Amino acid sequence: MISLRGVTKRFGTQTVLNGVDFEVQEGETVALLGPSGTGKSVLLKHIIGLIKPDSGSIVVDGKDVSHLDRKELAEFRQSIGYVFQNGALFDSDNVFENVRLGIVDESKFKDLDYATERVTQCIKLVNLQPDVVLQKYPAELSGGMRKRVGIARAIAGSPKYLLYDEPTSGLDPVNADIIDGLVKRLDEELGVTSVMVTHDVRGAFRVADRLALLSEGKIVMQGTPQEFLESKNAKVQEFLERDFDNPSFAA
């Protein structure tokens, strides 16, 4: 379970998160919605301890992430797979080495036979052909392929939680649909708990069990897709209207 209580974060004079309360139950997929620049990615990075809050608590599986020491944080991160917005693949390593780095257990990482089998398995899970992509470098891949390799790396260590940072941003609608389908399938097949940051409302409705809307540094609403569609909250309605001319389409 992931639980954020009163999380506040300022960068200089700008308050990005202002007392955020956010909760994710075991096994569910939550889409964190909000316009660009509202701090969705910042919130996601708090969960994995890449950013420390100015105040408030972030508790994952009973551990307060912001109070873990270096070693505890490294161990804690092994239970989380993080999919970065643009893949964040290592330029100097090929796809095989990139995905292999996701195998967080050191003995399994060093076992080349296991690593080869696991990397191949993960590459197939994200609908890529191992014999085509494994020896390629990130610069030789398309944007969609890079995102999928990023997902393969995130799941290689069999994490309990998956955090997706804008997995469909910058993709054409067809590729965005493929990634959305992939996220849903992985959540079902692997049984992980997922948080997906996105501003793509249609994708969020397709994939998530619950939605949360972040606006002006606060979570203004958390609920099921149906509750969002029925909400009278002005900010929720304003946000949904951008993507749905006819809200019934989403339902």
Next chain:
Amino acid sequence: MPARAQSFDIRQSVGRSVLGAASHTGRFSFFLADAFRGLPEVRIWWPRMLIEAWNIGIGSLLIVILISAFAGAVTALQTGYQFTGSIPYYVVGTLVVSSIILELGPVLTALILSGRIGARYAAELGTMRVTEQIDALESLGRSPASHLVLPRVIAGFIMIPALTVFANLSGVAAGWLSVKAVLPVTDADFVYGAQYYYRPFDAYYSLIKAFFFAGAITTISCYMGFNTQQGAEGVGKSTTTAVVASSVLILVLDVVITRILLNQ
């Protein structure tokens, strides 16, 4: 009023600079502490260090030899120009060897490498920072210090002194050949002069300086790259700052080390 506003601005500016310097000092200390903590992870940094050492050594060898050779030649030619005949010719050997080994070899090599290696390290790590590759390493529970910083720093500590040896040899050789073109100095004169004032400590002194310069170049450029912000502009800024800061530190260290080791 304008005078008062101006003095206020100056105070603000000075205060900001002091806070900035203190912040950099603190972060640089933590950065070094992180790097030291990664030392036991030999299995991770060793193979990467070999690649970096190869890149630094082979990639920089030609330019280091070339520049040092020209410096040695010019030193010899200027010595020849200033000779009036009242000083014995063998002294030219002393001047060329001492200038190259004590000063020009290590300092010129370090300044060249601060541009070549320092800029590369800062740009590589800066790009990795802005494209979230460093965050990705951390998110996988892996230490960026042992994967990225230690291989570069240790490779620098090994290869920069080694390149300095090549610079010294090429500088002395070029100086020897050049001085024979402008003065009636025999090989025996040059060798006699070179040995007359030479102490074995001079070679160690040259390597000690190169070792400290290596530390300045690699740690500053890695630190600047690690703390890059704001996209492509930030990478450019980090790279420039890394080269300027490491070059200035090389010159400061040059004075300090000379004062400590040669003027006791």
